[in-house]
Each structure stands twice: as C-alpha cells, then as structure tokens.
Amino acid sequence: MLRSSARQRMPAWAVITVLCLAGTVVALLQTMVVPLLPDFQQLLGVSAEDVSWLVTATLLTSAVATPIVGRLADMFGKRLMMVVCILLMVAGSVVAALGGSFAAVVAGRALQGFSSALIPVGISIMRDELPREKVGSAIAVMSATLGIGGALGLPLGGWLFEKAGWEVIFWLSAATGVLLLAGVLAVVAESEVKAGGRFDYLGAFLLSVALTALLLAISKGGSWGWGSEPVLLLFVLTLVVLAVWFPYSLKVSQPLVDLRTSGRRPVLLTNAASVLVGFALFANMLLSAQQLQLPAGTGYGFGLSPIAAGVAMIPSGLAMVLFSPVSGAMINRFGGKATLLAGSAVMAAGYVARVFFSDSMAAVILGATVVSVGSAVAYAAMPSLIMANVPITETASANGLNALLRAIGTSTSSAVVAVVLSSVTAAHAGVQLPSLEAFQDVFWIAALASLAACALVWFIPRPEPVPAEAVPARLPAVTPAGESAETVVHGCVLTGEENPLPHAVTTVLKTTGEPVDWSRADAEGRFSLALPGPGEYLVVATADGWVPRSRIVEFPGEGHEERIHLRHRLSLTGWVLRDGESLPGALVALTAASGEFVASTRTDRSGHYELQLPPPGRYVLTAVEAETFHTYSRKVITTAEPAVVNLDLVGTALPRD
Structure with missing residues (x-):
C-alpha cells in the first residue's frame, strides 16, 4: 500500500x-x-x-x-x-x-x-x-x-x-x-x-552469539592469552555459529x-x-x-x-x-x-x-x-x-x-x-x-x-551518470527531496502461474530516467520500495532464469499493491532435425564443458525442445534420435540472453557403437 x-x-x-x-x-x-x-x-x-x-x-x-x-x-x-x-x-x-x-x-x-x-x-x-x-x-x-x-x-x-x-x-x-x-x-x-x-529472531540470536564470542575473544585475548583455551574456544564458536548463520540468512524470507x-x-x-x-x-x-x-x-x-x-x-x-x-x-x-x-x-x-x-x-x-x-x-x-x-x-x-x-x-x-x-x-x-x-x-x-x-x-565501481532527459518526461507528481514525506509501496513478483519469485529484483525510475529506489524480494516474492510520492514511474523487474519485464506504472495515493508477473523463462531452445524433417521424441542433453551434467529433455511432436537457460559459460549440446540412436553433439556458449540452437543430424550422425 x-x-x-x-x-x-x-x-x-x-x-x-x-x-x-x-x-x-x-x-x-x-x-x-x-x-x-x-x-x-x-x-x-x-x-x-x-x-x-x-x-x-x-x-x-x-x-x-x-x-x-x-x-x-x-x-x-x-x-x-x-x-x-x-x-x-x-x-x-x-x-x-x-x-x-x-x-x-x-x-x-x-x-x-x-x-x-x-x-x-x-x-x-x-x-x-x-x-x-x-x-x-x-x-x-x-x-x-x-x-x-x-x-x-x-x-x-x-x-x-x-x-x-x-x-x-x-x-x-x-x-x-x-x-x-x-x-x-x-x-x-x-x-x-x-x-x-x-x-528475524533466530538470525538475531545467531549473529548476537557470533559477535559476542568474536569481540570477547579479541578484547580479552591479551589478558587471557591468545593461545588459551577460552580464547580459542570463543574463536571456534564464532566460526561454527557464522557457518550456520550465513546459509540460514540466505534462505530465510526476511533476514x-x-x-x-x-x-x-x-x-x-x-x-x-x-x-x-x-x-x-x-x-x-x-x-x-x-x-x-x-x-x-x-x-x-x-x-x-x-x-x-x-x-x-x-x-x-x-x-x-x-x-x-x-x-x-x-x-x-x-x-x-x-x-x-x-x-x-x-x-x-x-x-x-x-x-x-x-x-x-x-x-x-x-x-x-x-x-x-x-x-x-x-x-x-x-x-x-x-x-x-x-x-x-x-x-x-x-x-x-x-x-x-x-x-x-x-x-x-x-x-x-x-x-x-x-x-x-x-x-x-x-x-x-x-x-x-x-x-x-x-x-x-x-x-x-x-x-x-x-x-x-x-575497485568500487563508479556510478553511471544520470542523463538530463533520458526519455520524454511525464513527471511524477512529487516535490523536492526533504519537503514532503517519502512514501512506501509494497508488492510482489510472481510467475505466470501466480507462484512467488524469491529474490527477484525490482527497480523504480522516474520517467526522466532518474533512479528512485530498488528492492530485492523476500522468499515469498514480496518487496517494498520508497517513492517520492504518487505518480507515474518506470518499473523494471527481473529474476534469475526469467525474461525481465518493464512498464510504466501509475502509483496512486493509497490503497495500491503492485503485482508484477514474469511470464517467460530464459531458455535454450531449438529443433532437432534430419534432412529438414523434425525428430519427435529425440533426447537432448546439456553438459558442461568440464563434464558435469546440466539438464536433459525430449523433443515434442514438432521436434522442438526447451531447456532452462544455464549460467553463462561453455557447454556441449547433444541430440540422440529416438529410433536409430544416432547422435550429434555441438559446442555452445551461453550468455544471459535466450539462445536458439538447432541440431541437424544430417551427415554428422554416427551409428551407435
């Protein structure tokens, strides 16, 4: 709201x-x-x-x-x-x-x-x-x-x-x-x-224990002895608790x-x-x-x-x-x-x-x-x-x-x-x-x-300069900073099936291109953003493995919760063919260049396959014909953009050993 x-x-x-x-x-x-x-x-x-x-x-x-x-x-x-x-x-x-x-x-x-x-x-x-x-x-x-x-x-x-x-x-x-x-x-x-x-009560407790142990060891190490049993135990306790706290904080909804x-x-x-x-x-x-x-x-x-x-x-x-x-x-x-x-x-x-x-x-x-x-x-x-x-x-x-x-x-x-x-x-x-x-x-x-x-x-990156007029201005109805209270808008990022997208990032800019705020959604897809006031803003949402979405949103004065849907996954797609004919039911496997298995699927009736886009890197894409077991592999390099790779077994397929 x-x-x-x-x-x-x-x-x-x-x-x-x-x-x-x-x-x-x-x-x-x-x-x-x-x-x-x-x-x-x-x-x-x-x-x-x-x-x-x-x-x-x-x-x-x-x-x-x-x-x-x-x-x-x-x-x-x-x-x-x-x-x-x-x-x-x-x-x-x-x-x-x-x-x-x-x-x-x-x-x-x-x-x-x-x-x-x-x-x-x-x-x-x-x-x-x-x-x-x-x-x-x-x-x-x-x-x-x-x-x-x-x-x-x-x-x-x-x-x-x-x-x-x-x-x-x-x-x-x-x-x-x-x-x-x-x-x-x-x-x-x-x-x-x-x-x-x-x-986050549990996170607060774990961090408090770790900090108390660490600072107590540092402050008392000189008088107790840096190699003494109490000091060493305090340092070990710090490491153990932090080893629990870090993965917990990455998993919990609102750490x-x-x-x-x-x-x-x-x-x-x-x-x-x-x-x-x-x-x-x-x-x-x-x-x-x-x-x-x-x-x-x-x-x-x-x-x-x-x-x-x-x-x-x-x-x-x-x-x-x-x-x-x-x-x-x-x-x-x-x-x-x-x-x-x-x-x-x-x-x-x-x-x-x-x-x-x-x-x-x-x-x-x-x-x-x-x-x-x-x-x-x-x-x-x-x-x-x-x-x-x-x-x-x-x-x-x-x-x-x-x-x-x-x-x-x-x-x-x-x-x-x-x-x-x-x-x-x-x-x-x-x-x-x-x-x-x-x-x-x-x-x-x-x-x-x-x-x-x-x-x-x-090595801290320099911020990019904001252009004076990035796009034709439809200015939001806001007043200069410090003259009126900032307001907070809440919302959630969802898939097309209404499932929450954890850790999705939502960014808000003025329609002139000036940055306003950004937020990372919690484990339930919820986010909060601070805005200078009601008006029209450019909203950009993205999440790992999904096609980002942007649109101009009118934020009214009150009673509004923004729901953002990311409907399309970033994918590696294409067709498996022989002599220009599609091959339904063909196995398509993706492996890393270093040998690890990544994913596999089968083509549909039209010979089309779709795999979730892996992290950027070098991979090997392999097709196996369902009836003859003829195979074909090729190297692919993925980026953060969707990729289309067709696999044609003509003249390259080898019979099964």
Missing part, C-alpha cells in the same frame, strides 16, 4: 544539531570512563582484569544492539528506535550512578552500549528528512562528532572525577540523555519510510542482514574498507595518548598526566569538526568513492610521517591531527556510499552493519596495539615500557591498513 502524507518539517539546522548531539553523546559515553579505570579498582574493590569489563560490557552490547536496532528502525520507525535507545542509555546511567557495586556499574555500562545504535539510525534519518543537497554535509558533521566527543571524553572524565566523584559522570550522562530525548521528540519527525515485515545486498560489490568493498579505517582511526587515539603519557626520560615520551594528554588530543578532535564541511563538499562534488579514497590516503600519509617525526610534542599532536583529518573525511564518505547502494527501506540496517564492522576494526586495533606495545619494550628506571620501535611498528601497521583500504576503495 502506498501511504502519502504531508508533514511540517523542522528546520534542517535543528535536525542536524540534535542528531549530531546524539553522536557526541555516544563518543563521550565510550571514553569518559577510560581514564578512571585504575581508580575504579580501588573504588569498587576489584582487580585490573575485572575492571576492564566496564569497557568490554559496553563494547559487547553495542555490537549486538547496532544491527538489531538498525533492522527494527527500518521496520517500525527510526525515531522510535532512537527513543528506545536513549531511554535504555539513561536507565543504564542511573543504574550505574545509584548501584554502588561493581555489578551495578557493569550492568549500567552494558545498557549504555545501546547508545551506539544512535549514529547509524541518525544518519539514515538524515537521508529521509533533510533536503538532498544537505545530506552529505550533515553526515560529515555527524561523523566528525565522534572525534570531538572522543577527544573531550578523556579530559572531561578525569576532571569530573577529581572535582565531584565518579558518580557525577553517570549523572551527567543521564541528564544529557534526557535533554537529547527531549530534542529528538521535539525536532525529529518519524520517517514514513518503513518496510514493515517480520523480525536480519540481507547478505545478497551486502555482497554487492560497492557495499562489500565499502564494508571491508570500513574495518581497516576503523583500525587505523583507533590506533591513532591509543598511540597518541600513550606516547604523551610515557616518562620524558625515555626520550620519546612527554610525561603528561591522563587529563593533560586528553587536553593535548583536543586539536585532533576539533580538526575533525572543522574539516566536516570539506568532507561534505567533497561528497557532493566528487562522490563517496573519491572522498573515501582521499581520506584513507591522508591517514596513510599521516602515519608514515609519524614514523619519522615523533621527537616533539608538537610533532605528535600534528601527526595525530593529520590522521584525524583523514579519518573525518573517510568516516563521512562511508555512510554515503552505503546508502547509495542499498534500497531506501534498508538504510538503517545497512548503516548499522557498517558501524558494526567499524567497531570490529577498532576492537582489533586495540588488541594489536596492546600486543605490540607489550612485546617490543625497553627498560626505563627498572620498568619495562613500550619502546619507540613499538610505536613505529604500529604506525607502519596502521599505514598499511589505510593503504589496503585505498586498494579496496579503488
């Missing part, structure tokens, strides 16, 4: 401000407790191993919640899921502040992890609610808030602890969450782009993560690059803070306190915000691919420079700032690339998956940095400390990760 509603939109600046505040809050929550971990050991009476759960609990919850919340946001409403996440974040902050015990603080930190889903959901809201020309710059600003929030979190947490105690950190988080909730309710409208459908869409080349390469960019970003934060805090007597440390080191990192966070307009302009002018490529290249150059220039505090801060600028540009480009290559009704879940992969990159970075810094050490005042070579080794690793991201991005 197509639902259309005109809504009063809030000013774009107000929506951007509230959503960017959400990104800042997320970054603050992730970093404010980090400088206090040593103090929590005495305050809560736990060991250094136990206190690390204050970070691990948030990491695990955010990893599990992000893809699940993203999918629920696409199904039931993005603002609704933002509200739910903020309420859970506030509840966690209150529990941690009032609990007074280690278990309560860990539980509160776990609930705070739901806030991580605010960023991908907020980015998808920007796509739905803002004018098209402002989306790129808005995403860039929101991505940059991760930097300023992370940079401010370290000194702010330490300062609040010294002035008012550790509980005030969680009370501040709760108060900020309440203000954020009020802002979302007042400014952010609920998007009309809702896919509906059924939630939590659409692997077919995620496997498309632009999405797959962007997500792979996101892991590497996340790795390089977090290495910058970890290395810079640690180097600034090492004793000055080492010759490469500067003896700063944790708070002072956090203050020294503020310029790198501010640089991300200052360069966000540049990132947005680059996305609008050159596209997401060029922007991500440029950002990754700047990160690589910054790390190479840090290998050779780290002999002064100014050099460390400048090097960290250069890497942060590249991170800001790269982080702004990734959501744009993802949303440009997935259906509109899947933007939140697709961004959630991308955010999850970035988190895996940051977690891996933390583990690698810990291993290298603890392995390559030098003695100072009787204490083993990370050596300068350890920092340089990680700089090189991060530079290689950035260059590997560049290599992946290079």
Whole structure:
C-alpha cells in the first residue's frame, strides 16, 4: 500500500544539531570512563582484569544492539528506535550512578552500549528528512562528532572525577540523555519510510552469539592469552555459529542482514574498507595518548598526566569538526568513492610521517591531527556510499552493519596495539615500557591498513551518470527531496502461474530516467520500495532464469499493491532435425564443458525442445534420435540472453557403437 502524507518539517539546522548531539553523546559515553579505570579498582574493590569489563560490557552490547536496532528502525520507525535507545542509555546511567557495586556499574555500562545504535539510525534519518543537497554535509558533521566527543571524553572524565566523584559522570550522562530525548521528540519527525515485515529472531540470536564470542575473544585475548583455551574456544564458536548463520540468512524470507545486498560489490568493498579505517582511526587515539603519557626520560615520551594528554588530543578532535564541511563538499562534488579514497590516503600519509617525526610534542599532536583529518573525511564518505547502494527501506540496517564492522576494526586495533606495545619494550628506571620501535611498528601497521583500504576503495565501481532527459518526461507528481514525506509501496513478483519469485529484483525510475529506489524480494516474492510520492514511474523487474519485464506504472495515493508477473523463462531452445524433417521424441542433453551434467529433455511432436537457460559459460549440446540412436553433439556458449540452437543430424550422425 502506498501511504502519502504531508508533514511540517523542522528546520534542517535543528535536525542536524540534535542528531549530531546524539553522536557526541555516544563518543563521550565510550571514553569518559577510560581514564578512571585504575581508580575504579580501588573504588569498587576489584582487580585490573575485572575492571576492564566496564569497557568490554559496553563494547559487547553495542555490537549486538547496532544491527538489531538498525533492522527494527527500518521496520517500525527510526525515531522510535532512537527513543528506545536513549531511554535504555539513561536507565543504564542511573543504574550505574545509584548501584554502588561493581555489578551495578557493569550492568549500567552494558545498557549504555545501546547508545551506539544512535549514529547509524541518525544518519539514515538524515537521508529521509533533510533536503538532498544537505545530506552529505550533515553526515560529515555527524561523523566528525565522534572525534570531538572522543577527544573531550578523556579530559572531561578525569576532571569530573577529581572535582565531584565518579558518580557525577553517570549523572551527567543521564541528564544529557534526557535533554537529547527531549530534542529528538521535539525536532525529529518519524520517517514514513518503513518496510514493515517480520523480525528475524533466530538470525538475531545467531549473529548476537557470533559477535559476542568474536569481540570477547579479541578484547580479552591479551589478558587471557591468545593461545588459551577460552580464547580459542570463543574463536571456534564464532566460526561454527557464522557457518550456520550465513546459509540460514540466505534462505530465510526476511533476514536480519540481507547478505545478497551486502555482497554487492560497492557495499562489500565499502564494508571491508570500513574495518581497516576503523583500525587505523583507533590506533591513532591509543598511540597518541600513550606516547604523551610515557616518562620524558625515555626520550620519546612527554610525561603528561591522563587529563593533560586528553587536553593535548583536543586539536585532533576539533580538526575533525572543522574539516566536516570539506568532507561534505567533497561528497557532493566528487562522490563517496573519491572522498573515501582521499581520506584513507591522508591517514596513510599521516602515519608514515609519524614514523619519522615523533621527537616533539608538537610533532605528535600534528601527526595525530593529520590522521584525524583523514579519518573525518573517510568516516563521512562511508555512510554515503552505503546508502547509495542499498534500497531506501534498508538504510538503517545497512548503516548499522557498517558501524558494526567499524567497531570490529577498532576492537582489533586495540588488541594489536596492546600486543605490540607489550612485546617490543625497553627498560626505563627498572620498568619495562613500550619502546619507540613499538610505536613505529604500529604506525607502519596502521599505514598499511589505510593503504589496503585505498586498494579496496579503488575497485568500487563508479556510478553511471544520470542523463538530463533520458526519455520524454511525464513527471511524477512529487516535490523536492526533504519537503514532503517519502512514501512506501509494497508488492510482489510472481510467475505466470501466480507462484512467488524469491529474490527477484525490482527497480523504480522516474520517467526522466532518474533512479528512485530498488528492492530485492523476500522468499515469498514480496518487496517494498520508497517513492517520492504518487505518480507515474518506470518499473523494471527481473529474476534469475526469467525474461525481465518493464512498464510504466501509475502509483496512486493509497490503497495500491503492485503485482508484477514474469511470464517467460530464459531458455535454450531449438529443433532437432534430419534432412529438414523434425525428430519427435529425440533426447537432448546439456553438459558442461568440464563434464558435469546440466539438464536433459525430449523433443515434442514438432521436434522442438526447451531447456532452462544455464549460467553463462561453455557447454556441449547433444541430440540422440529416438529410433536409430544416432547422435550429434555441438559446442555452445551461453550468455544471459535466450539462445536458439538447432541440431541437424544430417551427415554428422554416427551409428551407435
């Protein structure tokens, strides 16, 4: 059904401000407790191993919640899921502040992890609610808030602890969450782009188990031992569960993560690059803070306190915000691919420079700032690339998956940095400390990760330009993006016999040739498409093994469900003849050039045969006369187009041995 509603939109600046505040809050929550971990050991009476759960609990919850919340946001409403996440974040902050015990603080930190889903959901809201020309710059600003929030979190947490105690950190988080909730309710409208459908509970459970096992192994590998039995068992559990989850997600009607869409080349390469960019970003934060805090007597440390080191990192966070307009302009002018490529290249150059220039505090801060600028540009480009290559009704879940992969990159970075810094050490005042070579080794690793991201991005295909006037315009009755709510049309793709066509792809274009949206049907042939409004559109449907179909469709304002029929299979057809006479009942067999059997059939009374068109490739087509058993074979090459191949046994048939 197509639902259309005109809504009063809030000013774009107000929506951007509230959503960017959400990104800042997320970054603050992730970093404010980090400088206090040593103090929590005495305050809560736990060991250094136990206190690390204050970070691990948030990491695990955010990893599990992000893809699940993203999918629920696409199904039931993005603002609704933002509200739910903020309420859970506030509840966690209150529990941690009032609990007074280690278990309560860990539980509160776990609930705070739901806030991580605010960023991908907020980015998808920007796509739905803002004018098209402002989306790129808005995403860039929101991505940059991760930097300023992370940079401010370290000194702010330490300062609040010294002035008012550790509980005030969680009370501040709760108060900020309440203000954020009020802002979302007042400014952010609920998007009309809702896919509906059924939630994949089993897929969510399997993915949650796999992610928990993987991130727990990565985060605890250093303290438990990478070769220890618990860590190895966690890695094995991850592989086993993923081996079940992948085929299940390909088979289920409406999976939590659409692997077919995620496997498309632009999405797959962007997500792979996101892991590497996340790795390089977090290495910058970890290395810079640690180097600034090492004793000055080492010759490469500067003896700063944790708070002072956090203050020294503020310029790198501010640089991300200052360069966000540049990132947005680059996305609008050159596209997401060029922007991500440029950002990754700047990160690589910054790390190479840090290998050779780290002999002064100014050099460390400048090097960290250069890497942060590249991170800001790269982080702004990734959501744009993802949303440009997935259906509109899947933007939140697709961004959630991308955010999850970035988190895996940051977690891996933390583990690698810990291993290298603890392995390559030098003695100072009787204490083993990370050596300068350890920092340089990680700089090189991060530079290689950035260059590997560049290599992946290079192979992302460029989008084809849209012609100004592709066909004579019969314009749909729509208004410019951001001025009215998008509407969602539902339908199904069927065969001529009314059977559903699973995983059929439906694409909608304006009658001027401008792309609108596309969707992959579920296992029952159902699809959802987001349209700018009612009107006439060009609809193209296709499925593996079927002749595609296209037509102009009038989508009315409401009460309409589109049924698309693909009536003709792609086939390999022809006649089996002898001396121009048809041979009824002849056997026709198709085998692959490598020897595998593909299909067989018999000719009808007119000597005609029909086989389902196999995948493009080289094959051997063989005919066997029914009465004499004379045979004839010929090589054929199939493409994605129907093929007609006649087999004439005249002069070529050989008697049966």
